[in-house]
Amino acid sequence: MENNFLKKEVSRRNVLKAGGIGMAGLFIGASGAGSLLSMTASADKKSTGTVSFYGKHQAGITTDTQNHLYFAALMLTTTDVADVKKLLKEWTESAASMAEGKLIGKPAENVLLPPDDTGEAAGLDASNLTMTFGVGPGFFEKLNLSSKKPKELAALPAFSFDALEEEWSGGDLCIQACADDPQVAFHAVRNLVRIARGKAQLKWTQAAFQRTKQANTESETPRNLFGFKDGTGNPDHTNNSLMNDLVWVNDGWMTGGTYMVVRRVQMFIEVWDRTAIGEQEATFGRYRDSGAPMSGKKEFDPVQIDKTDENGNKLMPADSHTALAHGDGKMKLLRRSYSYADGLDKKTGSFDAGLLFISFQKSVSNQFIPIQTRLANKDKLNEYTIHRGSAVFACLPGVKKGGWLGETLFR
Numbered sequence: 082m083e084n085n086f087l088k089k090e091v092s093r094r095n096v097l098k099a100g101g102i103g104m105a106g107l108f109i110g111a112s113g114a115g116s117l118l119s120m121t122a123s124a125d126k127k128s129t130g131t132v133s134f135y136g137k138h139q140a141g142i143t144t145d146t147q148n149h150l151y152f153a154a155l156m157l158t159t160t161d162v163a164d165v166k167k168l169l170k171e172w173t174e175s176a177a178s179m180a181e182g183k184l185i186g187k188p189a190e191n192v193l194l195p196p197d198d199t200g201e202a203a204g205l206d207a208s209n210l211t212m213t214f215g216v217g218p219g220f221f222e223k224l225n226l227s228s229k230k231p232k233e234l235a236a237l238p239a240f241s242f243d244a245l246e247e248e249w250s251g252g253d254l255c256i257q258a259c260a261d262d263p264q265v266a267f268h269a270v271r272n273l274v275r276i277a278r279g280k281a282q283l284k285w286t287q288a289a290f291q292r293t294k295q296a297n298t299e300s301e302t303p304r305n306l307f308g309f310k311d312g313t314g315n316p317d318h319t320n321n322s323l324m325n326d327l328v329w330v331n332d333g334w335m336t337g338g339t340y341m342v343v344r345r346v347q348m349f350i351e352v353w354d355r356t357a358i359g360e361q362e363a364t365f366g367r368y369r370d371s372g373a374p375m376s377g378k379k380e381f382d383p384v385q386i387d388k389t390d391e392n393g394n395k396l397m398p399a400d401s402h403t404a405l406a407h408g409d410g411k412m413k414l415l416r417r418s419y420s421y422a423d424g425l426d427k428k429t430g431s432f433d434a435g436l437l438f439i440s441f442q443k444s445v446s447n448q449f450i451p452i453q454t455r456l457a458n459k460d461k462l463n464e465y466t467i468h469r470g471s472a473v474f475a476c477l478p479g480v481k482k483g484g485w486l487g488e489t490l491f492r
């Protein structure tokens with residue numbers, strides 16, 4: 082059956098509008114061509130919420146945070162460099178298409194074959210979808226590319242109280258899909274994983290969320306599952322010169338890329354809910370309602386870890402999460418974390434809920450590791466959390482139009 086009127090570039094949203102009858106509309110035949118294309122053109126003007134896939138840097142790092150995340154770590158099942166290059170080129174083409182809210186691949190022309198696009202995002206707009214791709218330490222080893230492996234992409238050291246599980250850790254490749262719609266984010270990962278068949282397979286995944294923009298139109302700092310504002314002390318992701326200092330690598334094939342640390346941190350929310358508010362605030366070193374540091378009054382007041390009251394007592398507890406993470410204030414990283422809630426922890430009968438902590442930094446050894454070492458050794462928050470998963474990835478440089486993911490690595 083032929084549906085040659087369906088151009089590859091038709092946006093997902095307009096396919097349904099034009100057909101008026103869901104996917105069945107794809108098969109109405111050539112006679113529908115005129116109306117379909119004209120409706121597509123006019124409806125396109127109304128399409129909103131796209132983040133360009135192309136640029137010096139990958140999207141999903143210093144671009145605005147979306148409501149939902151679907152994260153996937155994959156293991157390579159091939160050691161053939163040519164296979165991997167092909168995969169990265171196919172991912173580039175499909176990701177660029179999905180970022181624009183378009184179907185991937187070619188329209189189904191043969192009823193005996195499965196369609197290229199899995200279809201669940203048909204009718205949905207791009208929803209600010211970003212897909213961020215990274216490669217893990219094993220990528221270089223499996224492909225015999227050790228000479229290209231960046232020093233910063235070493236396995237993380239073991240931290241005190243780590244309780245890491247293989248089922249939430251590692252990966253030769255990763256895809257971080259973020260969107261303002263959960264189905265759009267899942268669809269992106271599903272289709273990219275499908276394309277990888279025979280070359281890479283899933284190792285672990287995590288769906289995660291923040292409060293939606295619809296629920297908080299004033300774009301206040303989101304709250305984590307302990308009820309505290311989370312992100313206040315983050316460096317300004319819109320400040321390019323700051324991001325050049327903290328996030329973007331400017332050296333060799335990784336120029337324009339960055340390093341990503343992912344930690345799946347379970348939060349004991351039932352224990353927290355039985356904890357007095359004064360204790361909760363002392364744990365973070367911030368007030369719950371305002372988000373202000375205990376050294377100040379308003380959310381964005383400076384964190385002053387040595388400030389004392391009239392009796393000489395420190396206002397911010399020295400073992401509080403903010404005091405320890407802040408340190409002397411010189412070392413920052415960019416957090417882009419999401420909450421997760423995965424039903425029951427079968428071992429304890431408690432919620433398996435927490436934070437998929439994600440940070441981006443140009444140097445894991447100078448930024449993430451020293452901060453996490455301080456936290457792991459002393460943080461009062463450790464009474465209420467446990468690190469169950471861990472992974473580190475080199476996020477590839479951005480792609481210019483006509484280029485492909487990882488191009489500089491294989492040059």
Ligand SMILES: C=CC1=C(C)c2cc3[nH]c(cc4nc(cc5[nH]c(cc1n2)c(C)c5CCC(=O)O)C(CCC(=O)O)=C4C)c(C)c3C=C
Binds near residue numbers: 348403406440456
């Ligand atoms: C580097 C590792 C970090 C891990 C792991 C981490 C886990 C974690 N954090 C919260 C909640 C909050 N974190 C806050 C601040 C904060 N956290 C880190 C680092 C890690 N957090 C940094 C670098 C900072 C900023 C410090 C500063 O310079 O001021 C805060 C306070 C508000 C804010 O600034 O965002 C909260 C709340 C949880 C729940 C968690 C693991 C479950």
Ligand SMILES: [Fe+2]
Binds near residue numbers: 402406
């Ligand atoms: Fe934190």
